[in-house]
Amino acid sequence: MWNQPAAGRSRAFGAQNLGPSATRSDTGNRYTGAMALRICFIASEVAPLAKTGGLADVSGALAKYLHAAGHDIRLFMPLYAQIDRSTLEVWPVEFLQNVPLQLGSHALRFDVHTARLPGASTMVYLIDCPQLYARGSLYTNDVDEHLRFIALTHAALLACQRMGFAPHILHCNDWHTALAPLLLRTVFAWDSLFAETRSLLTLHNLGYQGSFSSDLAADTGLGPATGQLDAGERYAGRINPLREGILHADHISTVSPTYAQEIQTAEHGWGLDGVLRQRAGHLTGLLNGVDYEDWDPRHDRHLPRHYNANQLGIKAELKQLLQQRVGLEALAQRPLIGVVSRLTLQKGFELLFDTLPQLLQERDASLVVLGSGDARYEDFFAALAQLWPQRVAFQRGYNEELSHWIEAGSDIFLMPSLYEPCGLNQMYSLRYGTVPVVRRTGGLADSVQQFDADTRSGTGVVFNDFDGGGVAWGLNTALDLYQHKALWRRLVQNGMAQDFSWRKQVGAYERLYQHLLQGPRT
Ligand code: ADP
Numbered sequence: 001m002w003n004q005p006a007a008g009r010s011r012a013f014g015a016q017n018l019g020p021s022a023t024r025s026d027t028g029n030r031y032t033g034a035m036a037l038r039i040c041f042i043a044s045e046v047a048p049l050a051k052t053g054g055l056a057d058v059s060g061a062l063a064k065y066l067h068a069a070g071h072d073i074r075l076f077m078p079l080y081a082q083i084d085r086s087t088l089e090v091w092p093v094e095f096l097q098n099v100p101l102q103l104g105s106h107a108l109r110f111d112v113h114t115a116r117l118p119g120a121s122t123m124v125y126l127i128d129c130p131q132l133y134a135r136g137s138l139y140t141n142d143v144d145e146h147l148r149f150i151a152l153t154h155a156a157l158l159a160c161q162r163m164g165f166a167p168h169i170l171h172c173n174d175w176h177t178a179l180a181p182l183l184l185r186t187v188f189a190w191d192s193l194f195a196e197t198r199s200l201l202t203l204h205n206l207g208y209q210g211s212f213s214s215d216l217a218a219d220t221g222l223g224p225a226t227g228q229l230d231a232g233e234r235y236a237g238r239i240n241p242l243r244e245g246i247l248h249a250d251h252i253s254t255v256s257p258t259y260a261q262e263i264q265t266a267e268h269g270w271g272l273d274g275v276l277r278q279r280a281g282h283l284t285g286l287l288n289g290v291d292y293e294d295w296d297p298r299h300d301r302h303l304p305r306h307y308n309a310n311q312l313g314i315k316a317e318l319k320q321l322l323q324q325r326v327g328l329e330a331l332a333q334r335p336l337i338g339v340v341s342r343l344t345l346q347k348g349f350e351l352l353f354d355t356l357p358q359l360l361q362e363r364d365a366s367l368v369v370l371g372s373g374d375a376r377y378e379d380f381f382a383a384l385a386q387l388w389p390q391r392v393a394f395q396r397g398y399n400e401e402l403s404h405w406i407e408a409g410s411d412i413f414l415m416p417s418l419y420e421p422c423g424l425n426q427m428y429s430l431r432y433g434t435v436p437v438v439r440r441t442g443g444l445a446d447s448v449q450q451f452d453a454d455t456r457s458g459t460g461v462v463f464n465d466f467d468g469g470g471v472a473w474g475l476n477t478a479l480d481l482y483q484h485k486a487l488w489r490r491l492v493q494n495g496m497a498q499d500f501s502w503r504k505q506v507g508a509y510e511r512l513y514q515h516l517l518q519g520p521r522t
Helices: 024-028 054-068 145-163 180-185 214-220 223-228 231-235 241-248 257-262 273-278 312-326 349-362 375-387 400-409 425-432 442-447 468-483 485-496 502-518
Strands: 038-042 072-078 090-092 099-103 106-116 123-128 169-173 198-203 251-254 283-285 336-343 366-373 392-396 412-415 435-439 461-463
Touching: 038 054, 038 145, 054 072, 054 169, 054 502, 072 145, 099 145, 099 214, 106 145, 123 145, 145 180, 145 214, 145 241, 169 180, 169 502, 180 198, 180 241, 198 241, 198 502, 214 223, 214 231, 241 273, 251 257, 251 502, 257 283, 257 442, 312 336, 312 366, 312 400, 336 349, 336 375, 336 400, 336 425, 349 375, 349 468, 366 375, 366 400, 375 392, 400 425, 412 425, 412 468, 425 435, 425 442, 425 485, 435 442, 435 468, 435 485, 461 468, 468 485
Parallel strands: 038 072, 038 169, 072 123, 169 198, 198 251, 251 283, 336 366, 336 412, 366 392, 412 435, 435 461
Antiparallel strands: 090 106, 099 106, 106 123
């Protein structure tokens, strides 16, 4: 069944198909320029339906703004058990029910439902396969983790076939859907529906590659094309979906220009720097945008009060409310440092193990941390909160509303990342007048400029070295600046004047798509 016939396609035409339809005759339409594009976008998480990090924010926002720009974007994601269906109106797609999918020895069946993405007019296609997606969390360490997302990828392409949707662009994201370009070139190559399709793989985080044992190669559903999987990885007993995506996508993008450079070095390449250098001519860094409909203190739906750059008194009130909410001593003059993050090695919190206890001894500052992850970081923040109950609050877990409160109510936002493909919170912080203290890496380097007190230019504090001295310098510099009210106000207002909107950034993706369509397949 590796060469899935497009059974039911003829039935598909004219059947329920919410959204503009493309039919087989459209494949003859070679893309000629500024026309609406058909985009098949596949992602393992999409905000606000299912989110663990920035990938969800980017998928949701990019789909929304591409749709608003007039493109026909079909967004595919799993129907996780975690998706709150109580407020979601979901329709079954009539001709995409009980679809068989054989991957190795796994005889799967899936349904496709469609719904309007909350907060947008884009339709999202939800792949319903409880056997794969009804688990305790979005991602697991289960033995079939690879299968869950290979199935998503196949299902999206099969759905395109049954809908007669001929995408100009197949846009896949991270390891989960990175087999899509190879599938397009092999299993789906027979279908002229995809004759003009160009594939784009966006790397949101190279640290996660989804490798699995080569004993499970049949699960890729590549059939006779299994031999095209990278020989070096197979020799090592692995299949690495991300490497396959990098090798076979027509183009690769990543989420900031600096990260696009960094991943070509051994230090940040996670073993894929060689193949990335090999494909450097087809690699572009595009900074993520911010969805200011969700993240703007002038109308943030999670905040009890709203403010702009001339209403910083209201921000101060929100700080007090935040301090009360998380159980900190409510002192207006005491600078409050905020953290909202996955607590993993990537985020650099081990730099705080020595630095923060000392800083709390020496300086009058307080800290609020929201996040969960590795026990060593959770334990560290929990212990700190126990030691300094009035000045340190640690909220373990994921809390959308509180993350907005922390952006609004903190004075300083800390991101000491070891590496950061783009990072969104520093850009949110800028809009909320919360001064980012960041390490100069990836998207942090591209979105925060060191403040210069002489010229009064710059938007935050940027430290270079990934060590305790670096982060201590960053925090002390920010705390010193905080004492100079006029300078601080200027720094805050510089940040609030920045514009990282998706409305702007979406144009960069449109230009990249157009560039791909005008060139040959690579
Ligand atoms: P990453 O994708 O590496 O986690 P990003 O900065 O790109 O980092 O995106 C993180 C997103 O996840 C932001 O929207 C951030 O607010 C959100 N987030 C992270 N941890 C939490 C949490 N514990 N509670 C709420 N939101 C969180």
